[in-house]
Amino acid sequence: MAAVAPDLPLPSQVHVVALPMARRFRGIDVREAVLVDGPAGWGEFSPFEGYDDAESSRWLAACLEAAYLGPPRPLRERVEVNATVPAVPAADVAAVLARFPGCRTAKVKVAERGQVLADDLDRVAAVRDVLGPGGRVRVDANGGWDAAQALDALRGIARVLGPGLDYAEQPVAGLEDMVRLRTSLAAAGLEVPLAADELLRRAEDPLAVALAGAADVVVVKVAPLGGVRRLLEVAEELRERYAVGLTVSSALDTSVGLSDGVAAAAALPGPVRAAGLGTAALLAADVTADPLLPVGGHVRVGPVVAEPDLLARWAAPPERQRWWRDRLRRCHALLG
Ligand SMILES: O=C(O)CCC(=O)C1=CC=C[C@@H](O)[C@@H]1C(=O)O
Ligand SMILES: [Mg+2]
CATH class of the missing domain: 3.20.20.120 (Enolase-like C-terminal domain)
Known part of the structure; x- marks a missing residue:
């Protein structure tokens, strides 16, 4: 179960990036990710393409926990x-x-x-x-x-x-x-x-x-x-x-x-x-x-x-923005 269940983040809180890889890894040359700007910090939502919405909704729960609750107390530096x-x-x-x-x-x-x-x-x-x-x-x-x-x-x-x-x-x-x-x-x-x-x-x-x-x-x-x-x-x-x-x-x-x-x-x-x-x-x-x-x-x-300038510099192309925002919305609907 998700540790927090906030509303769907506002469009202005959501940033979609496409980052080039230094080395091809897992068949990927460009890593796409959604970054969410929340009250407790930044969260990331970046399930790989092969993951269905049910699986991906767990990734969203992790993202929202980071953005709305923040990390637990660390035991090491x-x-x-x-x-x-x-x-x-x-x-x-x-x-x-x-x-x-x-x-x-x-x-x-x-x-x-x-x-x-x-x-x-x-x-x-x-x-x-x-x-x-x-x-x-x-x-x-x-x-x-x-x-x-x-x-x-x-x-x-x-x-x-x-x-x-x-x-x-x-x-x-x-x-x-x-x-x-x-x-x-x-x-x-x-x-x-x-x-x-x-x-x-x-x-x-x-x-x-x-x-x-x-x-x-x-x-x-x-x-x-x-x-x-x-x-x-x-x-x-x-x-x-x-x-x-x-x-x-x-x-x-x-x-x-x-x-x-x-x-x-x-x-x-x-x-x-x-x-x-x-x-x-x-x-x-x-x-x-x-x-x-x-x-x-x-x-x-x-x-x-x-950082805003890097989010802007590496912003994903418009059709990928739409794809990720849709995926975010579908996965959010599956959260309890
Ligand atoms: O564990 C590591 O050293 C880095 C992460 C890593 O290897 C992986 C990250 C993402 C996708 C996976 O295919 C891969 C892994 O299989 O562990
Ligand atoms: Mg592995």
Whole structure:
């Protein structure tokens, strides 16, 4: 349930931007987002295109919570983040990692359509070489492997990384396949922890993943869960009842959306793994002149204010403005 249920924001409170990416990621070169100027701060509404209105309404609840209620009290002043490496050629890895200064953990995209396992192994080896000893690597397949491919690929990746492999995120798509893969990995003597992302992101019940024993780590994201407070509730339950690890991540947000993930990570009691909240580094433009970029492997905690000149500079074309404002209205009608 939404933490706040305000009226539909006025047209003058709503800004739609189209930001160029520094690196193509998740098939996206331009990131569109709605920014809402509320009494408690700025909120972001930017569900990806494939999400239907019911799913997207949770993203709107998160946006309105930020704009009308603001963040909870932080327990820390900065949050450790991971570097995020798109499915680039190995030769480009050093340039990508240079955008994430001080990060000791990198999340590397694998299983990209049109590529082969050798591309993944080369990219992962390049990341290992740049991070050096003590660096940790996560791989994220976005459910792109079947069970046999996943076992084969993770065997190869574990060979490249040894103890530097942090976990494999969503190697296969389905819940049952994740459960079976964990068993096969153990039977093969491979100690590769599995993390669930999409399984949780699009699930009705975020606890079902842990209940089924499908993951060692769960990736929690503010917008798909419906807000920072909902994330904190889910995180507490996952940790207390199911003893799974947690990573707070984001959805390729602008710095406004990222600041909500940072607020959640900063309010989580107990240890927090390096968070996937450094992705402002993948954008070529942002809505603030002081973006949430990683510094010394961390990002700062605190509000991000969208700036009128940047909102105007990056305003989306008129037909996209209309599309997003319609989507906002439809999703608002679905909020309880
Ligand atoms: O977790 C990170 O390092 C950054 C965020 C990230 O990887 C993602 C953001 C947005 C969409 C997703 O496909 C992707 C992910 O799968 O985790
Ligand atoms: Mg993921």
